[in-house]
Amino acid sequence: MSLTNFVERWVDEAAGLTEPGRVTWCDGSKAEYERLVDQMLGDGTLLPLESPAYPNCYLHRSHPSDVARTEQLTYICTRSRLDAGPTNNWMAPDDARRRIGGLLHGAMRSRTMYVVPYLMGPPGSAMSRVGVMVTDSAYVVASMHLMTRVGGVALSHMRSAEDFIGGVHSLGDLSPERRFIAHFPEQRLIWSVGSGYGGNALLGKKCHALRIGSWQAREEGWLAEHMLILGLEDPEGRVTYLAAAMPSASGKTNLSMLVSKLPGYRVWTVGDDIAWIHVGDDGQLRAINPERGFFGVAPQTSPATNPNAMAMVSANTIFTNVAVTPSGEPWWEGIGTEPPAGLTDWQGRPWASGNGPAAHPNARFTVPASQCPSIAPSWEDPQGVPISGFIFGSRLARVAPLVSEAFDWNHGVFMGSAMGTETTAAITGKVGVVRRDPMAMLPFCGYNMADYFAHWLRIGTRVPRPPRIFRVNWFRRDGSGRFLWPGYGDNARVLKWIVDRIHGKADAAETPIGYVPRSNDLELDGLDIAPERLQAALSVERDEWIESLHDLGEFYRQFGSRLPAAIQEGLAQTARRLTT
Numbered sequence: 001m002s003l004t005n006f007v008e009r010w011v012d013e014a015a016g017l018t019e020p021g022r023v024t025w026c027d028g029s030k031a032e033y034e035r036l037v038d039q040m041l042g043d044g045t046l047l048p049l050e051s052p053a054y055p056n057c058y059l060h061r062s063h064p065s066d067v068a069r070t071e072q073l074t075y076i077c078t079r080s081r082l083d084a085g086p087t088n089n090w091m092a093p094d095d096a097r098r099r100i101g102g103l104l105h106g107a108m109r110s111r112t113m114y115v116v117p118y119l120m121g122p123p124g125s126a127m128s129r130v131g132v133m134v135t136d137s138a139y140v141v142a143s144m145h146l147m148t149r150v151g152g153v154a155l156s157h158m159r160s161a162e163d164f165i166g167g168v169h170s171l172g173d174l175s176p177e178r179r180f181i182a183h184f185p186e187q188r189l190i191w192s193v194g195s196g197y198g199g200n201a202l203l204g205k206k207c208h209a210l211r212i213g214s215w216q217a218r219e220e221g222w223l224a225e226h227m228l229i230l231g232l233e234d235p236e237g238r239v240t241y242l243a244a245a246m247p248s249a250s251g252k253t254n255l256s257m258l259v260s261k262l263p264g265y266r267v268w269t270v271g272d273d274i275a276w277i278h279v280g281d282d283g284q285l286r287a288i289n290p291e292r293g294f295f296g297v298a299p300q301t302s303p304a305t306n307p308n309a310m311a312m313v314s315a316n317t318i319f320t321n322v323a324v325t326p327s328g329e330p331w332w333e334g335i336g337t338e339p340p341a342g343l344t345d346w347q348g349r350p351w352a353s354g355n356g357p358a359a360h361p362n363a364r365f366t367v368p369a370s371q372c373p374s375i376a377p378s379w380e381d382p383q384g385v386p387i388s389g390f391i392f393g394s395r396l397a398r399v400a401p402l403v404s405e406a407f408d409w410n411h412g413v414f415m416g417s418a419m420g421t422e423t424t425a426a427i428t429g430k431v432g433v434v435r436r437d438p439m440a441m442l443p444f445c446g447y448n449m450a451d452y453f454a455h456w457l458r459i460g461t462r463v464p465r466p467p468r469i470f471r472v473n474w475f476r477r478d479g480s481g482r483f484l485w486p487g488y489g490d491n492a493r494v495l496k497w498i499v500d501r502i503h504g505k506a507d508a509a510e511t512p513i514g515y516v517p518r519s520n521d522l523e524l525d526g527l528d529i530a531p532e533r534l535q536a537a538l539s540v541e542r543d544e545w546i547e548s549l550h551d552l553g554e555f556y557r558q559f560g561s562r563l564p565a566a567i568q569e570g571l572a573q574t575a576r577r578l579t580t
Ligand code: OXD
Pocket: 069, 198, 199, 247, 248, 249, 273, 295, 426
């Protein structure tokens, strides 16, 4: 059977389940995108942004109960519960087929089923992978156009007849009671029903590139990570590439597009959310960005915090759940201007101060990556970019210093596995609660996290000179709740220290938790910060660390004997170093 016949048979099965009124195969063309937009403008799914400053930009208002990822409704459906592990919701595949299949059965009656073949990764790359999703949402199709490479290009990258991840998505009735995002890694299948929200519905992103991707990566010997990829160019013109994991809505997009406050340094953007990383033939880790666009958080994005993002979203962008000014421009909290009179909020109501935020805190922009002024010339290199350092970034008011470096690969994997972070509006639930989020993958690892740590440890043995591993925390606060470190463009100072460490050019103090720069190890020229505040940002407080290790021990206990010895040993060694 030909490759396409196999895909066609799979699509027929999906249609047999969902019973659509009609089926449309998508080709990814500009004309197709324009047709979808016209159709959505006609039925109100999209609203035009009338301002001439925002050509081809549109607003989508989602259902008010469908505005963020719903981790509590997200399942890994493996035969063995242990393979999903204690940090994932698990459902037996047969139960999932019954319960969720029941919701998908007939869900597309009198609707159009769009068939979207998509490629994750640059064309021509051996690291790219194929997905085929069906959906009854035109907004999802248009967003897939912006976020992935849709059409024949996808099918031509299949390595064999079964070499694709299948995804069935239906809006269902949008009720949270009938919403499920289910992953069947053993069948390379995703089922999503009841949500149109990006992280739940654009199946190429979290579902394929991370949850199923991480499973596939372990089988095939590579890494699928919740990481941005950037290149830091130094004054000599050398570009050093780093991949950084940070929890959702914690500044990955800003960091990946950073405009440096350090003269002579420049950041190039390769990706802002996901990295697929392979061991190259030369024993060097090489990374691609599997996505083709950015699905970024709008609030707090401004000409001061991310000028590149502001420039890139001024054309060909779909905004979701932002507010709109009377002159037809998008507006959100932290955009850098006062809310104008006559503002319409994210639900289409006239906004007045005291009414809560005008834009939803998880309002988003969806935009082609090529529009980013800092996009790296290498961003679609089929060979990927060489990774010299990993960064794990948490969002913590206390404990973790501005930056630290692991003693070696295994210590770095321990450091990533130990990450705790405050929750944000990117997921439904309470904001600001500290939870363990190893390597920022808690919601995205498609298998047992203990096996994931083991996989990371194994990758280190396959690379003769593994990248250095760092941890950063821009979010440490003083006693009155103010951030200690200015962040944004000044984070280039931290990147410079990291890159200088990699190239053997910067000093540090050895502490129980790793190497930490002293104040004068950082480039401080032009930085306006009181010495004691910088000292506080860099300090390692033994008591706070010892307390945090208790909680970490609890977290690890749930993995039982599956937890790799090197991780347990990392904990024991850190405790020893802190107490001697
Ligand atoms: C995202 C997320 O949308 O992490 O990238 O939630």
